Amino acid sequence: MIFAEIFALILAITAIVILFLAFKGVASSKKEIETKRRQIDSKLYEVLVLREISEKIGYELNIDKILEIILASLNKLVPYTAAGFMLLRDKRNVLYRVTLLDRAGRELVNEMRDRMVTVLNGQTNKDFHPEDLEEAIDGNTLDGSISGKSSSFWITPLVINGRGLGVLAIASYKPGLYTGEEMTILGQILEQANKALSKLEALLKAEKGKLGALIFSLIDAIMMFDERQNLVVANPAAQKLLGLVPSDTTTIADVAQVLADRIDIRTKFEESVRGDRMVIYEDLVIKDRFFRMVVTPVKNDFGQVLGGVILFHDTTAGKELEKLREDFTTMMVHELRAPLTVVRGTADMFLADSNLAVRPEGRELLESMHGSADTMLSLVNDLLDVAKIDAGKFQVDKTEGNICDIVREKVLAFTPLAKSRGVTVSYETIKECPQFLFDKFRISQVINNLLSNAVKFTPTGGSVAVRVTPENDEAAVRVDITDTGEGMVPDRLKDLFSKFKQLGAKKEGGSGLGLVIAKGIVEAHGGQLLVSSQLGVGSTFTIILPVTS
Template sequence: MSSHFANKRTAGSFFLSSALAAGWYTASSALLSGQAGETIPVVGAIVLAGLAPFIIPMARPTVQTEDAQLGMAQRLKAFDSHAIVNIVDTKGLLTEVNDRFTALTGYTRDQLIGQPVSMLYDDDFKELAAEIRAGLKRGDTWQGETPLRCADGRMICTQITVMPMYDTAGKWTGSITARTDVTRAHELLAERDTAETLYELRDDIWIVDAETNRLTYMNRSAMRRTGLSDKAYSAKTLDELAQEADCAPILDACKTLAETDKAMTQFDAEMFGKHFQVTIKMLKIGHAPGRFLIMLHDITDIINEERTKSEFISMVSHELRSPLTSIKGSMGLLLSRAAGDLPPKARALLEISHRNADRLVLIINDILDLEKIANGRLEFDMEKTNISELLHETGSANASLEQRFGVRIQIENADAPIWLTTDPNRIIQVLTNLLSNAAKFSKPGDRIVLRAEDSADELRVSVTDKGLGIPVSEQHKVFQRFADLSNSNRSSKGGTGLGLSVCKAIVESLGGKIGFDSREGFGTTFYFTLPKKTSQMGSKETAPLLREAS
């Protein structure tokens, strides 16, 4: 907001401007009602900057000619028609407003007169208002922009000149403010800035008339890509352009949008030899078809980067697996006594190596899974599955945990068949992970309970151990990758640090939720739910993009 106080007036102009200002409003009203002849000598002028040169010289208290009086009357009429004027007294209460003021703001005079002028301002402006008021007391004029609150609560922006008023004795009696509404000017500037920004945008912007399908706007980037100039695009319909240029997906999407009540659609498409994220917004005008605002965001580089990253991870994983095959295979053969008996110490060391090679394989598998999930490429083989049977199968498949950790896996509430359409292998993967964690953190002789709870909407499967539990201060980290939990001792327990992240991503990809309840020293229950509606997924589904897994 630009503003300034004018210099203090000279002694000579003090009387003049006081007298003029004090009588201005009554005088101008009288002039407008055709009583110019009698009132001119006391007519004051509070002026917009542009009117000052005309009014002040003519308002000297000298004998005026009739022509001069008429001229002054006409100028004041023009001013009154143009400016929004209000007068306030020394207490800051409104005492006068002109017709332009009431017309613009929507207030009636009764609503304004006698009210504090601060009712027209925002709280933000009140500090400046106090400053202006202090300046007026000193005899300073203030010019600048201020917001003004209208009767309907809307704020408008006004360019104002505010001057102090004095009586004939030179005593300060208040102030008079003349305003010009500059809201539209600001809007136009904003519109111009918006238009310039759109034009300069790196994304392509198209606007299409939904009724005629004719292009009404293209920014520079769009014109460059389609090879159309200003005039050329306005002669085209979207159908014609789709025949000439590689933009059929846009045409199809606009047609679909026009046939539905949807306001917006967003999709990725390959056009013009590149990958784009396309956003089409239907801008309706009342009940008329309106316009399509089409935005094309070039994501070719992002896609290429993701592909390169994905291929790199896949390749690295493959390259790691080959030597691991030899390492694990050799150790496996040695441990099987294929090369004869080993001394006990050598065998113990070999078992450590073999166990850690297994762990490395699991880490590679988890990294690959997370990478696939992040890119929406994790495949799900959905089939009607008896979850009860699946729990028993998983329990049997993990019987080695019972031997290794001295625990007992008990399956509860899974006698009757519980049918659900899901990916059984992925569920086994999740359960194996949860069982493995439970076993690692249990004491020998502990029981681990694998339990199913079936309800109308969802299935809940839980794995409960009586182990160490997870400290409250670390529970927020549980599903983070490589979370460094103080009692996890990952390396000695053979964890990958990724298993629970993978479980979370799989369960959420299947439309479920995963969580846990834990009390340090008493044990932990990990659980996940699967919605019964997952059955609507097809036989082979790709997981939705899970950015949190990336």
């Protein structure tokens, strides 16, 4: 601890001085002994004050408290009527603290104030006036019957790292004071405190720099205010969100003005800081986005509240996802309700007419019921597949096979449908297609889905091209399915494999989960399912599977 080091050094020096004076004092006169006793008392005073500063301040950069410690024990060093300090808290706020040891009049206090303001203005190049001061007087009370200015006066500026922060002054009605060695001791105390505070300030500045870098890199908007509600820091996300241009005079009132029609943020801040608790406000809307606002008090190691932090966490994506989940549930209920209605209605008809089964219309009803059951089963299977993929439990049954045969079969199967829609399907493959391990049923399911989509979304006169080629020096095989459909904008591509957003975009029957499942199947093989698209030109879906034996 910086002050502890200073205290230990001074204590050692003082002990040496005491021993030296003790031996030398034997042969000295009473006057010399008394002078040396005063010197020792002064040194001990210096040690005690610095020790008290070390114990009560620690790593806290609290200049107010340091000056209060010095004032509280100053009468042990020099006599005075009034002693005080003036401290610059921020650009326009100055604390003026006065301790009255004896009865004093307002004229003396005002004299100290005016002389200290003059020195402070010279330090800071400001133009402070009495009305800018936050005055506090303790000790004896002011006596209106006493008039006159001081007969002895001592004043010194307070400087840290070359930066003027305030003024310390002592005044007395008695003349001839503040010229002896005591004032040298007081100056030394202030100098030692200045050095220690300068080191501490440099240390805290370095730590603040690290913390600032962390805060500025956060995606969430975050701001910190001190106990007087002045802005300490606001990261770029907060500045952008609230349209703030931080300055030395920015306070929470400026933020409250921005959010005046949405929330009383000042009250929330005070509720958190004064109540020493976290305050959370949900669903705050700013610029058409949802935010969770969290206000927490900031305390030092001694439990003293130093201010508070306000964090804005964007919950818009979560809100949108929740809505998509609700839409997903609604859509699934709708998709299952229709075939269930057919099955239930058909069953009711057969129960009502026992001869229906032998009539032609009865067979048609049974076929319709069978188709509805297939639809429901397909939906349920899709949901189960997605659930397994999400849980990381999706498994494939790999056997050795030829993927070119699978692709060729699917191309032949879709050719009649493509012709009926006026779409041309072409197929190109490598001469020697590799034999490797893959799940034939599942990969067939993927190609089936991709070809179905390609034919479905390609207009009359368009084409679908399927191509099988080696990849990565034949360490993998690549299947490209390219269509000349309407294509997609880049923002749409990122949603293709989202189960909820795909559902909202589906245009025809089915679960809308085909691409989600296809991607899960390919990745279960250790492969990739890629997509590229250009609006008005078409899309290409690419399957890349590792060739494993």
